[in-house]
Amino acid sequence: EAEVAQSPRYKITEKSQAVAFWCDPISGHATLYWYRQILGQGPELLVQFQDESVVDDSQLPKDRFSAERLKGVDSTLKIQPAELGDSAMYLCASSTSGGAYEQYFGPGTRLTVT
Amino acid sequence: AQKITQTQPGMFVQEKEAVTLDCTYDTSDQSYGLFWYKQPSSGEMIFLIYQGSYDEQNATEGRYSLNFQKARKSANLVISASQLGDSAMYFCAMRLDSNYQLIWGAGTKLIIKP
Numbered sequence: 001e002a003e004v005a006q007s008p009r010y011k012i013t014e015k016s017q018a019v020a021f022w023c024d025p026i027s028g029h030a031t032l033y034w035y036r037q038i039l040g041q042g043p044e045l046l047v048q049f050q051d052e053s054v055v056d057d058s059q060l061p062k063d064r065f066s067a068e069r070l071k072g073v074d075s076t077l078k079i080q081p082a083e084l085g086d087s088a089m090y091l092c093a094s095s096t097s098g099g100a101y102e103q104y105f106g107p108g109t110r111l112t113v114t
Numbered sequence: 115a116q117k118i119t120q121t122q123p124g125m126f127v128q129e130k131e132a133v134t135l136d137c138t139y140d141t142s143d144q145s146y147g148l149f150w151y152k153q154p155s156s157g158e159m160i161f162l163i164y165q166g167s168y169d170e171q172n173a174t175e176g177r178y179s180l181n182f183q184k185a186r187k188s189a190n191l192v193i194s195a196s197q198l199g200d201s202a203m204y205f206c207a208m209r210l211d212s213n214y215q216l217i218w219g220a221g222t223k224l225i226i227k228p
Contacts, residue, residue, distance in 0.1 A: 031214075042118075042205055042218030043159070056215065089157055095214075102149060103216065105159035 002026040004106035006092050012112045018080035021109045024073070025094030031055075033103060034067055034077050035091040043091055049075065082113045116141050118208050118219035126225050127196050134181070135191040135222050137206035143167075147209040148189040149216065150180065154202045162204075165189060201226045 005024040013019045025032050030051050035043035046065065047057040051072040060067065064083070069075040079086055089110050093103040117140040127133045139148065150162040165173045165180045173180045181190040193200055206219040 040221075042207075042220055043216075044218075045215060048215065056213070091157075091159060093159070102161045102164055104161065105151075108157040108159075110157065 004092055004094050004104055006090075006106035006109055008109055009107060010110050010112075012114060013082050015084055015113050016081040018078065019082050019111065020079075021077045021090050021092075021111075023075045023077070023092030023106060025075075025092070026104055029094035029096055029104070030072070031095040032069060032075050033093040033095070034075070035093065037089040037091055037108075039088070046077070079111075082111075084113050087111055087113045116143075116208065116210060116217050118206050118217050120206055120219035120222050122222045123220075124223040124225070126227055129198060129226050129228050130195055133193045133196050133200075133224065135193075135204050135206075135224065137189045137191065137219060139187050139189060139206075139208045141187075141208065141210065143210055143212065145211040147211070148180070148182070149207045149209065150178070150189075150191045151205045151207065152200075152202045153205060153221070159205070163191065196226050198226050198228060200224060 007022050032049040034046045037043045046060045047067045048055040049069045052069050067077045089108045091108045093105045095103045119138045146167045148165045152160045163173050163175045163178045163180050165182045172182050177194045179192045203221045203223050205221045207216040209216050
């Protein structure tokens with residue numbers, strides 16, 4: 001069964017360092033999402049791509065976060081510099097048809113900033 | 115305002131009993147979708163069931179059913195014959211058909227007792 005791949009699964013970094021997360025969506029899924037989930041809360045959308053274009057990044061802290069999906073397939077989310085408050089689970093999801101149907105999630109990257 | 119409310123932060127249920135997880139939503143849109151996801155302690159978000167706002171019959175998927183009461187704006191998840199593996203966080207989410215983004219509830223932590 002096709003799955004969304006994410007790496008790394010766990011990342012520990014010191015504050016002020018740069019960190020990057022990678023996501024490979026299910027083949028053929030044009031819509032890709034990055035979420036941040038703080039422990040005990042629901043996911044918060046950071047950025048949504050349709051193919052290689054950003055559809056919504058209104059909740060992305062653009063002073064330190066960046067996201068790209070250059071060829072409309074896999075995607076990278078970067079944080080530079082990392083802050084203590086960035087400690088969270090970062091989830092990637094993909095969907096067909098612009099998100100009209102269910103989103104399929106990867107295993108997530110658990111980030112700890114020390 | 116678009117909002118999802120899950121009023122049960124946590125629930126304990128005896129194995130093999132049925133369990134109902136509450137979800138109410140608020141939207142002025144006529145077209146929307148409602149989802150339930152399961153998140154085990156490992157972190158991945160697993161899609162369980164979907165109900166469209168125009169669907170007249172309640173959705174069912176194996177042991178999961180969605181009790182959709184449109185007039186009351188509720189979309190409760192019912193798990194029949196609960197199993198130990200059902201212990202997890204459960205999130206209700208609403209998709210707005212204006213932008214296909216998901217609005218998430220805060221989740222309910224379900225613990226199944228042997």
